[in-house]
Amino acid sequence: MTKSISRASLLKPEFYNRDPRRVARSLLGKLLIRQTPRGILAGRIVETEAYLGNDDAAAHSAAGKTARNSVLFGPPGHAYVYFIYGNHYCLNVSCLPDGVPGGVLFRALEPITGIEQMAEARGVDLPEKPELRKLSILKKISSGPGRMSEALGVTRARDNDKSLVSARSDLRIVDDGYRVRRVVVSPRIGIVKAADHPLRYFIAGNPFVS
DNA sequence: GAGGAGATCGTCT
DNA sequence: GACGATCTCCTCT
Numbered sequence: 302m303t304k305s306i307s308r309a310s311l312l313k314p315e316f317y318n319r320d321p322r323r324v325a326r327s328l329l330g331k332l333l334i335r336q337t338p339r340g341i342l343a344g345r346i347v348e349t350e351a352y353l354g355n356d357d358a359a360a361h362s363a364a365g366k367t368a369r370n371s372v373l374f375g376p377p378g379h380a381y382v383y384f385i386y387g388n389h390y391c392l393n394v395s396c397l398p399d400g401v402p403g404g405v406l407f408r409a410l411e412p413i414t415g416i417e418q419m420a421e422a423r424g425v426d427l428p429e430k431p432e433l434r435k436l437s438i439l440k441k442i443s444s445g446p447g448r449m450s451e452a453l454g455v456t457r458a459r460d461n462d463k464s465l466v467s468a469r470s471d472l473r474i475v476d477d478g479y480r481v482r483r484v485v486v487s488p489r490i491g492i493v494k495a496a497d498h499p500l501r502y503f504i505a506g507n508p509f510v511s
Numbered sequence: 512g513a514g515g516a517g518a519t520c521g522t523c524t
Numbered sequence: 525g526a527c528g529a530t531c532t533c534c535t536c537t
Contacts (some may be wrong), residue, residue: 350529359529369522386530389517392528406529447530457521491529 305334306343306414314466317377321351321396321403323448325502328394328474330481335411335453336471342419342453344410344443345479347399348503348510352393354402358494362402363381371462373402378466382450382457387433389447394465394474408501410443410452411509419443419452445511464499483508 317324328346335342350359355375362373364421366389372381373395379406381393392497397403412419416439420427425441443449448486450456455472483505487496490511503510 345528350534352529364523367523382523383529385528387528388532391529408529445530459532468522489529 303477303479304336305437306341308338309475310449311468312378312466312474312476314378317394317396317466318398319432321353321405322500324396325339325405325500326349326484328405328505329502330406330479330486331480332413332454332475332477333344333407333449334473334475335415335455337415337418337454339418340415343413344417344419345413346409346474347408347411347507348407348409348501350406350408350415350502351500352406353430353500354397354404357498358499359489359496360404362404363494364406366402370402373404374503375399377464378464380455380459380460380463382455384457385447386441389451389459390455391446392450392460394473405437406446408446408448408450409509409511411507412439412442412452422454423448423452424463440509444509469499474510 331346354362354433355475361370366374376399379395393404393406443452485505486499487501489501
């Protein structure tokens with residue numbers, strides 16, 4: 302059974318203060334929540350990727366600390382947002398203790414609450430009757446790193462370095478009791494360096510995986 | 512349904 | 525000045 306969003310428990314800093322591989326796997330099935338003036342947006346996390354920091358050529362932190370990636374070197378449980386390909390924002394969460402780089406990239410969400418508002422933000426034409434909302438349409442809302450960021454209104458100016466572990470934050474991650482049956486591990490997507498490492502995690506059989 | 516190319520700009524060299 | 529943890533549109537099958 303799953304609890305309602307209002308009674309779900311907020312993930313604490315200790316949750317993120319671990320190896321990014323364990324955090325990436327544990328985040329599957331949790332709810333990513335955005336509080337907006339018009340209401341709550343929420344999606345279930347169905348796909349993540351781990352970025353290890355020092356010994357990971359594909360990680361932004363591999364070349365050392367810069368103004369851009371400094372959040373990855375900070376305390377766990379903070380949002381790292383970067384802009385890519387001139388069009389898209391990607392959302393990550395910092396892992397490991399303050400001073401040690403590492404993070405997890407959110408790659409796909411299953412829309413749960415505020416579906417209409419998220420579709421609007423994405424420019425997706427959503428049928429009014431829920432029974433007419435095909436999977437192929439719903440997948441356009443948040444199936445992919447750039448898509449889910451746009452659906453939730455995530456930008457670098459607004460969300461970079463924001464705490465995801467504060468009850469007052471408008472962006473946070475909660476556990477509503479949902480249990481993941483099986484997790485699949487595969488190589489990461491869209492990268493060249495260290496592309497063969499199996500650091501991508503997703504919920505087996507979930508149709509919202511990108 | 513699959514495959515290819517263009518869009519577009521912040522960040523680092 | 526080059527490139528990137530992507531998405532969309534267009535064409536072809």
